[in-house]
Amino acid sequence: MALSVRAVDRALDILLSFNNDETALSMSQIAERAGIHKSTVHRLLATLEARRFLQRDPATGLYRLGFQLVELASLALLDMDLPRFAGPQLQRMAAESGETVDLATMDGDHVVYLRVIESPQRLKIAAAVGQHLPAYCTATGKVFLAFLPADDVERILAAGQPRHTQRTLVTAADLQRDLAATRERGFAISEQEYESDINAVAAPIRDPSGYPVGAIAIVGPSFRMPSERMLTLGRQLLEAADAVSHEVGLAALTRLTPGSTAPSAPPPKRKGSA
Numbered sequence: 001m002a003l004s005v006r007a008v009d010r011a012l013d014i015l016l017s018f019n020n021d022e023t024a025l026s027m028s029q030i031a032e033r034a035g036i037h038k039s040t041v042h043r044l045l046a047t048l049e050a051r052r053f054l055q056r057d058p059a060t061g062l063y064r065l066g067f068q069l070v071e072l073a074s075l076a077l078l079d080m081d082l083p084r085f086a087g088p089q090l091q092r093m094a095a096e097s098g099e100t101v102d103l104a105t106m107d108g109d110h111v112v113y114l115r116v117i118e119s120p121q122r123l124k125i126a127a128a129v130g131q132h133l134p135a136y137c138t139a140t141g142k143v144f145l146a147f148l149p150a151d152d153v154e155r156i157l158a159a160g161q162p163r164h165t166q167r168t169l170v171t172a173a174d175l176q177r178d179l180a181a182t183r184e185r186g187f188a189i190s191e192q193e194y195e196s197d198i199n200a201v202a203a204p205i206r207d208p209s210g211y212p213v214g215a216i217a218i219v220g221p222s223f224r225m226p227s228e229r230m231l232t233l234g235r236q237l238l239e240a241a242d243a244v245s246h247e248v249g250l251a252a253l254t255r256l257t258p259g260s261t262a263p264s265a266p267p268p269k270r271k272g273s274a
Helices: 002-015 027-034 038-050 067-079 082-097 139-147 150-157 172-185 227-256
Strands: 054-056 063-065 100-107 110-117 132-134 188-191 198-206 212-221
Touching (some): 002 038, 038 054, 082 100, 082 110, 082 212, 100 139, 110 139, 139 172, 139 188, 139 198, 150 172, 198 227, 212 227
Antiparallel strands (some): 100 110, 110 132, 188 198
C-alpha cells in the first residue's frame, strides 16, 4: 500500500512540474523538478503518456500535459453545473433567434449535448440530450477543434474524416483552413456538412486558462439560416458564450479560494464589440 501511495505521489509531482511559463519539459527537467531518479521518471512518464495525462513530442522529445487533463477539467466544470451557468444565455438566444439552441462539451473525438432548447417552429432540427456527434463536421465540434491545442486536434483527427454529405470537409488542408477561419472570427460555421439542408453556428465557452470547455450552438434548416444570417447569429453567440465564460471563471475563482465572494464585473469586451 505504501508503494502504491508513493507512486501516485510521484506521478502527481510530475504533473505539477509544469506551469504557465514552461508548458514543455524534457525528462531530465521533470526528474530534477520532481526530485525523482531518471529511471523511475522514465517508467512513470510512459504510464502517464499511455493514459493521456502527458503527451510526448516525437520530434523534440519534450513532454506536455495531455488531453485527459482537459477532459477532467471539463468534468470539473460540469460538476460546477455548466448547464445552469449557460441557461439564461441559451434561453435568450433561443428567444431571439427562433431556432434550436444547444449546449455541448467534448467527449473524446465527439461532442455530447448537455441541454437542448427546441425551436417553436414547425420545421425544426434538434439533437437529443446525451447524443454524440462527430467533432470535425459539426459547428459545435469545429469550435472545439479550433481552440484546442494543435497536438490534441491532431490526435482527434487521426482516425480520419468520413464523408457525411457532399459538403463534408474530409481533407486535412480544407479542415485546417476552416479552423483558421473559425479562430479569426471567433465562432464556427457548418453548412450542410453533417446532414444535408441543415446549417449551424457555434461559439466556445472557455475556462479561466482559455480551454474550450463547452459550446453554445444555433441549428436550423439551411433555408432559414443562410450564410449571412449565420454570421449575424455567430456574433451574437460569441457575446453569449463570453458571458458564460465569465460566469464560469468567477465560479472557478470562488472554488479555488473558499470563503471568498466572486467579484462582480462585466466580461471583457472583444475588439470591435459594442
